[in-house]
Amino acid sequence: MSTQNEADPHVSSESTQRDEPIRILDDDGNLLPNAEAPSLSDEQLVSMYEDLVLARQFDQRAISLQRQGRIATYAPMTGQEGSQVATSYALEEQDWLFPTYREHAAKYVHGMSLPSLLKPLCGLRDGYAIPDDVNVLPEYIPIATQVPQAMGMAWGHHLQDRADTAVLCHFGDGATSEGDFHEGLNFAGVFDVPAVFVCNNNQWAISVPRDQQTASDTIAQKAAAYGIEGVRVDGLDPLAVYEVTRCALSKAKNPTDDERRPTLIESVQYRYGAHTTADDPSVYREEDEAEAWRQKDPVDRLRNFLYGEGVLDETLEDEIDDRVDSQISEAISTVEAAEADPAHIFEHVYEELPDRLREQRDELNALREKYGEEAFSEVLE
Numbered sequence: 001m002s003t004q005n006e007a008d009p010h011v012s013s014e015s016t017q018r019d020e021p022i023r024i025l026d027d028d029g030n031l032l033p034n035a036e037a038p039s040l041s042d043e044q045l046v047s048m049y050e051d052l053v054l055a056r057q058f059d060q061r062a063i064s065l066q067r068q069g070r071i072a073t074y075a076p077m078t079g080q081e082g083s084q085v086a087t088s089y090a091l092e093e094q095d096w097l098f099p100t101y102r103e104h105a106a107k108y109v110h111g112m113s114l115p116s117l118l119k120p121l122c123g124l125r126d127g128y129a130i131p132d133d134v135n136v137l138p139e140y141i142p143i144a145t146q147v148p149q150a151m152g153m154a155w156g157h158h159l160q161d162r163a164d165t166a167v168l169c170h171f172g173d174g175a176t177s178e179g180d181f182h183e184g185l186n187f188a189g190v191f192d193v194p195a196v197f198v199c200n201n202n203q204w205a206i207s208v209p210r211d212q213q214t215a216s217d218t219i220a221q222k223a224a225a226y227g228i229e230g231v232r233v234d235g236l237d238p239l240a241v242y243e244v245t246r247c248a249l250s251k252a253k254n255p256t257d258d259e260r261r262p263t264l265i266e267s268v269q270y271r272y273g274a275h276t277t278a279d280d281p282s283v284y285r286e287e288d289e290a291e292a293w294r295q296k297d298p299v300d301r302l303r304n305f306l307y308g309e310g311v312l313d314e315t316l317e318d319e320i321d322d323r324v325d326s327q328i329s330e331a332i333s334t335v336e337a338a339e340a341d342p343a344h345i346f347e348h349v350y351e352e353l354p355d356r357l358r359e360q361r362d363e364l365n366a367l368r369e370k371y372g373e374e375a376f377s378e379v380l381e
Contacts, residue, residue, distance in 0.1 A: 019217060019232065020232070021240075021266075021268045022231065022233045023035075023234040023237050024037065024038075024239040024240040025237050025239055025240070025302075027296035029300065029303065029304025029305040029308065030304070030305070031305070037239060037309075038239055038242055042309075045306060045309075046316070048085060048086070048089055048302065049302050049306055049312065049320070050320045051085045051089075051105065052238065052299045052302060053320055053321065053324050054105075054108070054324045054327065054328070055084065055105035056078060056081055057325065058105075058108075058328055059076055059104070060078070062074050062076075062121070063277060065118075065121075067277070070122070070336070071121035072121050073277050073278050074121060074276060074277045075277075076102075076271070076272075077102050077104055077105060078273055079271055079293065079294075079297075080200055080269050080270075080271060081105045081299070082236055082238040082299070082301075083198075083200060083236075083238070083298070084103055084109070084170075085238060086241035086242040086245065087106060087168060087170075087241060087267075088105070088106045088109035089109060090245035090246040090249055091110055091166075092164075093135070095168060096135045096136075096137065096153060096165070096166075096168070097135060097136045097168055097170075098140075098149065098150040098169040099140070099146075099170050100146070100172065102172075103139070103170050106170060107136050107139075110134070110135070111131070111134035113331070114327060114330075114331035115331045115334045117331075118331060118332065119338070122336070122338075124338055124340055137150075143171075143172070143175050144171055144179075144180035144184075145180055146170075147169055147175065147178075147184035148183050148184035148187065149184075150168075150169035150197070151169075151193055153167050154167040154188070154193035154195035155191055155193045158191065158192065162194075164253060165194065165253070166249050166252040168195070168196045168198060169195060169197050169198065170198050170200060172200050172202065172205060174205025174206070174208065175199070176199060176213065176214060176219055184197075185222075185223070185226045185228065188228065188262040189226035189227040190226075192261055192262070193262055195252060195262045196245065196252055196263050197262065197263070197264045198245070198265045198267055199219050199220075199264065199265065201235070201266050201267060201268050201269065202235075202270055203269075203270055203271070207279075207281075207284040209285075218230075218232055218266060219232075220232045220265070222264065223263075223264035226264075228261060228262050228263060229261065229263050230263075230265075231263060231266070232265075232266045233266070233267055234268060234296075235268050235269030235298075236269055236270070236293070236298045236301065237298070238301070238302050239302070239305070241267060244265055248265060251263060269293075270290065270293035272290045272294065303317070342364060342368070343364065
């Protein structure tokens with residue numbers, strides 16, 4: 001896809017300026033003038049909508065679970081789930097996904113189960129184990145470390161001449177201030193790796209606004225410094241995000257000019273809530289700021305579009321809501337029913353357990369033996 005929107009027949013001619021985010025739907029979910037919906041079947045569109053609903057409800061339930069002390073600190077994604085779901089819909093099974101700690105929906109759509117998203121938050125280490133048949137890397141907490149790693153995997157695919165596989169790497173706008181971002185994209189441009197870098201520009205890197213992150217007018221324009229293409233897309237328009245990502249992945253894997261090229265996508269979106277459940281956004285931003293972005297909510301826009309196309313009705317919407325609620329409740333029950341040995345907290349920290357931890361482990365085991373497992377569990381609760 002060219003940064004000039006008219007190069008793609010699906011996008012609206014409304015976005016003709018380089019800096020204007022590409023859109024297919026208006027804020028109410030109507031097709032913009034001269035725009036076309038992506039080549040997705042009705043079934044795929046409904047499936048995408050259901051995954052958006054699931055992501056929204058999962059997010060709300062996860063925040064509630066954290067407030068109840070049933071999971072650890074959680075990074076909400078409400079407002080960003082449209083971009084997450086849409087980018088993963090553009091991936092093929094063999095493609096690799098490099099997420100951050102916030103890409104819960106992106107991981108789910110690309111093959112991770114709902115219980116596996118919750119397990120690490122409950123202290124269950126096996127939640128970090130990615131199934132062999134799922135091409136998702138473990139989530140990253142340090143900022144931007146995944147960028148050069150994604151570039152390295154893509155470079156490996158390039159050297160192995162694996163033309164059918166690409167790598168998609170997520171990161172936030174704050175990551176563009178890290179050296180790893182510049183090093184990763186510089187290598188990607190030099191070696192033409194089959195990678196797509198998605199900057200989820202949610203306007204805030206915790207409490208630092210985007211305009212204090214960089215003096216560049218846009219993040220997408222940074223791509224020019226590395227000799228690759230930069231594209232801005234409305235991150236709250238799932239159809240536009242899907243189409244932009246699909247084109248970028250196609251260029252990375254099967255370009256018409258026999259030249260693989262990476263792409264930097266700036267997905268312009270907004271984090272409605274807190275950075276994490278340990279954050280209070282009211283301290284650093286105005287409350288009505290989020291409300292302005294909610295007027296073009298990704299879930300509402302796709303729902304309205306599907307209603308307008310006659311693909312979705314109230315009966316089907318109710319079925320989706322019930323199905324999603326059941327899936328999430330079942331995932332929570334599955335995770336909370338899992339048993340974990342408290343002694344595991346001492347494992348996989350050191351190759352040889354230090355004396356101080358050995359003493360703590362022995363003390364723990366003595367208490368368990370003295371009071372019994374049942375009484376010990378009640379104390380923990």
